[in-house]
Amino acid sequence: MAWLPAALALAGLLAGALCLAGAALAQQDAANQVSAADPAPAVIGPAPLATIHVYRTKSLMGLGVYFDVYAGDEKVCHLREGQYCTLQVPPGEVEIWSKFMTKGAVTLDVRAAQEYYVKASVTKGFFLFWRPHLVEVMERVGKGELSRCDHASE
Template sequence: MKKLLSFGSAVILILLVGCAKMPLRGDYVEEKAPPQIQANENMAAIYFFREWAFTGGGMSYFITEDTKTIGLLKAGSYFAFQATPGKHTYSAETEARSSVTLDVQPGQVYFIEGGIGMGFWAGRPQLAEVTKPIFDKAKPDLKYIRLATPEEVQQFKEKEKSNNAGASL
């Protein structure tokens, strides 16, 4: 009995420790007309993208710059970010973590491709710096998304709550 309790406790601990917050539908907004994010003499531009694939297609993850959440990637999406110069680490996390560190230079444009690899409990994010031609080839099939504002998240939750209340009548 003690072995069974120890095993159960270990499984629960692994599940609690290994679970990062996963994005929900209300955490992002699809944009029909993406903003024009460009590099300039003070800032760099970074494009994050993830092609659609059946394997891991339902999994999404937040992207952080150092410790700040700057966007999220879901299958078939991309977003752009203006970065300050300096060394920054861009990360994604599910049950595992993947990171790319860039020495960001003003006036430069960077491209980071996201993907999903096989994991034990969930897909593992994969981030890699790639070239512009790789992004340009994928871009026509991608939807631009951005993080929802706190107000948009609240509106989404209220709408879901009212939809669920109407369904239970």
């Protein structure tokens, strides 16, 4: 039983260390919480924007068909096969759309300082009408296909 006092002393040290660690975590948590009465922090400089690349690869499907691309109500570019355009938008939902006989659209929920890729193509619709088809693609796919396109006119 000679070991009992040493074990009790060690247990006391461990308990004290745990209490100190718990207190430190509680202080850190309290410092990280913002009360409802505190005003929102000021934003200095422009807010970071998201980047969206809209592109159309070269294809015989819809050769000679071109259309304007819009983000919301704003015209972004005039897109032909083998071309791309890039736009920067604030974070949130953005509808990228185009209309050639019928409308094609994709809605993105973009985050600040992120890049997004939208592939545009042309498909046959009802009664042989051409319609734009827009779809979000993964970054590695978009970067590879975009590198083979030329910049579109505004």
